[in-house]
Amino acid sequence: MRIVVNDIAASEGGAISILKSLYQYILEADDINEWFFLLSGMYIKETKNVHVLLFKKEKKSRIRRLMFDNVYGGKIINDLNPDVVFYLQNTLVKGVKAKQVMYMDQSIPFQNVYNFSFFDKEQRPYAVYQYLIGKLIKSACRNSDKIIVQTKWIRDAIAEKCNIKKEKIVIIPPEIIRVPFFSDENEFDKKCFFYPASGAYYKNHICISKAMDILENEGINDICVGVTIDKNNKLNNKIKFYGKMDHKDVMRHLKKSTLLFPSYIETYGLPLVEARMLETIILAADTSFSHELLDGYDNAYFFDPFIPESLSRLMKKIRLGEISKKKITNEIPIHINSWKLVVDSLEK
Template structure:
């Protein structure tokens, strides 16, 4: 079979979007030597093989309008010339007019589907997000409604939202969350309550500002014997405090180690999945999370999670104070998960072949 994968949106240092592509591509390269694969990407980011090739379309990264026109109008001719049996979009929207017998969309962008925040075109920090939420999001939903591909999402809440907002049958939507690192060699949380951390990019909805406000409240009340690590460079945020360490991007191994000693603060109010929540919970860590539909879904069976309204700095500062003063302690239990997630390649193979369970 010939598989065509479209993901020109993903580029190195592009955060989770690129991680999804990288994991999937390298899995294909290593484990599928029978089928033909063509990846339409913005650059030759990975090695190729006899059956796995990259087609570079860097031009589609030069503007959102050009990329959108490709998906709506002229992309069909380009893709159909490749004679796909299976067409896969890893970038949320499905291309109109593709003649593949099977079409799949990996829907992992929650901004158009969430109800936590209505972004404004008239606020400088929100304008780009408003465009994605209200304009790009409209075309994403319309394409899924019109073409009705098989849709892969990471959470039940995304399945419910997509089915309702795209007016499509739930039977067309498959829930498969990413694999979670739950190695038994890790120690459970044994921190002293003085160290917190937040592994996240600098997008507005990651909501670092609320942590900055909570720090100010604690400082005003004479509490300053604590540290918070952000996985960003100091010039990526306009938050200055002696309580914050900007440690930059870190490896997954480093982050997993942090769950043993540092309390996770997770104020993000828009996520498709929120992997750090699960990683921290299987490590027995204390978690302070914004009270959102995705956090409630992921942490519904976990004892050491405490929730605050995402824009309520007083509530967050009060929880932090209780941890610093040892009024909140981890109870030593970890989240037990029966479903450790699934590789994207395995999910796609199970969709496109007659085999019930592909390794």
């Protein structure tokens, strides 16, 4: 089978991680299908059944990207004679004759929690995604032959907002790396809190900062909150800014801390699952995705992400020992070979 993967938009962060994760699966488990990756850089190496076509100008120029998607990209893809085209980005290329499958991991156009403003400089990029690019993404969902998503909530949201049948949308959770074993040196500390997240606006670090202000006004000054962003002078000056951390260090902090998760827009929310696997206490925004991922987990507590007092109350209870860590007996299922399920879906 001949599969074309369109991922020209990928250049950093999570998008490259997804690309490399798929590529690693192909190296280890698929020497039958022939793969053609349309990329903006040599992020993967070619093999006997993996080929890379570079489109650097399309990545650098928005006009060239639009031209590729709407004018000449279809011919390029059709000339490869694919059986299926797999999109790791959230829009389709017009004029493609083969079946088209999307891997949808962009939740901003489908959430109902927050309306971003064009008039706020910090919110403007997200408003563009919500209202402008969101229209293109929804159109792509309606015109694709199949959509692969990670959670039930995003499947339901896409079906509703795009007026398409749920049967067209396949739920395949991402593969979760098994967490390492840690010794007693990582015992839980009720004064420690941790939030591994990027600095995106909707990650909502401001909620944590305001909750800390409230606790300090109440005389609670000995808590430690660590985040994985660079220093931000707009936030409480007692926050520890660790910057980017490797995965093992993130796991060490999660093991001994309470996870704070005030983000209100996520497709999946990986730290919630990882913290659950470590059986730590989780304080999560009261959202559809957090309830789905934490269903049945006794160490999960929810708060309104737009009311810092609701977070500070829970943090105070943990600090005072009114909320303690419960022993968990029901282990969360680990998603193994998720890419196998994706490839199987492409082959059908």
